[in-house]
Amino acid sequence: MTVPLASVGCAQATRLSVIVPVLDEAPAISGRLAALHVLRQRGAELIVVDGGSRDATGDLARAVADRFLVAARGRATQMNAGARAGHGEVLLFLHADTTLPAEADVLILQAVAGGAWWGRFDVTIDGRHRLLRVVERMMNLRSRLTGIATGDQAIFVRQDVFARIGGFPELPLMEDIALSQRLRRLARPACLRARVLTSGRRWEENGVVRTILLMWSLRLRYFLGADPARLAVRYGYAAREP
Template sequence: MMLSVVVPVLDEEAGIVATLDRLAPLRARGAEVIVVDGGSRDTTATRAAPRADRLIAAPRGRALQMNAGAAAARGDVLLFLHADTRLPDDADRLIATALDRPGRVWGRFDVIISGSHPLLAVIATMMNLRSRLTGIATGDQAIFVRRDAFERLGGFPPIALMEDVAMSRALKRVARPACLRARVITSGRRWETHGVLRTVLLMWRLRLAYWLGAPPARLARAYGREPARRG
């Protein structure tokens, strides 16, 4: 199994070096790391280039960037990793073991949210439980998938938000996910910057609106992933 780690980035100069340096042991064992820049205005690309196998540019948007990275990847298993998320040291072995079972084509890790607020541990526990019960994963949980299954589904839908939920729903029709109890560590900076309870309530509202058919572009503006339109 060859693993390709796809990391979409946008203005991540503060943390991209640490993220990619932690992937060096996986690269030494044969995994490739592809960083996909969505138009960073800082030094993200310069810092990432020597620490990745490939640095490519793509239109801004996490789904578009991850699809571009997948198209450039050589691996038969794709792992989509947020720039502020850290994998377990033996992630490659864990993924290979999980996908070695008959019928398994995709999965995700449990998650820990780093930060000082005591509610972050509760939020992570609830995310992991909800994902295990529903078979829906979030991008924070480092989704991995066999390339052939990913390509059959056409990749991530080119929407501005909830691309991880939409992909999980599509993959779930193919097979239940491998829900690994090994944990990735993701940054709690958004929760702590904008308020933990406020962010949780916002995410619940956005997810409900998505299920009810609200346009993802409008949800992305409410979430802050896209700039507000003028005029």
């Protein structure tokens, strides 16, 4: 059954919920969320879910979000909390360091109105290193061929479909891959060629080649059944001291 969507460009109902998980994002959060104001003007709602920030992220986000929530730390847990609070017919999961194309909401709603159950955008990695151009091309091609999306590609999904599969598996890492696997069993994604811009900071700080090899290794180990908690530690996630 297709979700009944109001005509694209009409703000009669909340058709899109933008869910942004955050953690200690104070230096950049105001600008990132302000960039979503045009979507809110066209009827989208902005839900920010904090994972226990220790800086001014909460105060800054409250000032510009339609809803501000606090959930247990972890992108999957935070995004599931945002999805439960969302009123939109379509959910868009957006990393705090990713910028959408200007007409993202229109493109998403057109894709869903055309029959898509879920999808993602192509990605550009913000950075000057030549290898980043290769990385982003490979990410986009791999996603198009396999039907697997990453969180950096701004995954969107009909709310009824998201509920049907039980939301994000609450894993400390690879939650985007696990969600894609669940969704792919139902339908192939809409692979939108419009590009989101995502931060290349981790790539440049840790070395592009080193990061490529690390991500390949982590994904291979995940597909072979490795414990996501161990993979998260290897990726650099660490438990916070109380």
